[in-house]
Amino acid sequence: MKIAVFSACVYDQEFLEKYNTNHQLVFFEQALNFDNVALTKAFDAVCLFVNDRADEKVLSALVENGVKLILLRCAGFNNVDLEAAAKLGIKILRVPAYSPEAVAEHAMAMILTLNRKTHKAYNRVRDGNFSLASLMGFNLNHAKVALIGTGNIGKALYKILKGFGCSILAYDPYPDDTLRAEGLVYASLKEVLCDAEIVSLHCPLTDQSFHVINEQTLKYFKKGAMLINTSRGALINTADVINSLKSGQLGYLGLDVYEQESALFFHDLSEKVIQDDLIARLISFPNVLITSHQGFFTREAMQQIAEITFSNADAFANGKPMPNEIKP
């Protein structure tokens, strides 16, 4: 098949070329949107990532251009209008799980960095400053951590946190019986937010979870609690979180995702003036750590993403069963 790969960075090209099972690949650096959808003429499929847009208008244009398949090289699919895709008859295949440990380990790295401030210590020592002032953290042993969502990534983080001796509780509308049998305590969203020192989000972005962290739910947090989001930016109302940080209600914030990330993340904007005032404000807090959607970014995950993407492409091309198809 002839596949147009959008949002293609050098590392995408490296891994997709290495594991290609004989498809013709053309790489585009831009994210797919209505303005550049004309590029997809004469392609059989497009390969998309988290910040490519496949709304109804884009999907209609893709179909007009002869595109029959969307290969998502990610797990989340909130950027695709599934109803419109089903009506138009365009298939959507994704990579449902690839090294959930990669994202869970990144969430843990954010917790450790925010708590023990190793990023500040690194810079201080390089500057000849060996003072410990304001570097004090807290023990994770016995700390209460709430997992919002206990699917593949939540489960992987649960195992890591257990190793640290944390006391873990969770909210998930579909609790996992195996984890429950292992002693994980499930409770309502309000209860787990009220009880935890650290809250980590691992649920998908849906109509139900949109802005699940907002002015009201932030009031449930313990004063000085830590919030980690490695899932999707729009789980959080950013303006409300900024107010909570300013008042000291929220004590630490770790973000690997951001609601308006598509205009920022994966690009070097170091010579530009950032126009997004919310992220500029977030960056200014001493207790906020932001990474640009790199949770997935390990060698193992990149290999699995490439392999599963091509097995999805092969299944479609050869009329085989497509277990990774998503429908509304």
Ligand SMILES: NC(=O)c1ccc[n+]([C@@H]2O[C@H](COP(=O)([O-])OP(=O)(O)OC[C@H]3O[C@@H](n4cnc5c(N)ncnc54)[C@H](O)[C@@H]3O)[C@@H](O)[C@H]2O)c1
């Ligand atoms: N930062 C990254 O690089 C990166 C990489 C991969 C995935 N992700 C994000 O992580 C999310 C979780 O991934 P996963 O593989 O664990 O997904 P998963 O489908 O295995 O698990 C999601 C869990 O969330 C639960 N859930 C659904 N709605 C919920 C709600 N409103 N409140 C609480 N729980 C809810 C589900 O029941 C399920 O148990 C993905 O949706 C994606 O957005 C981020």
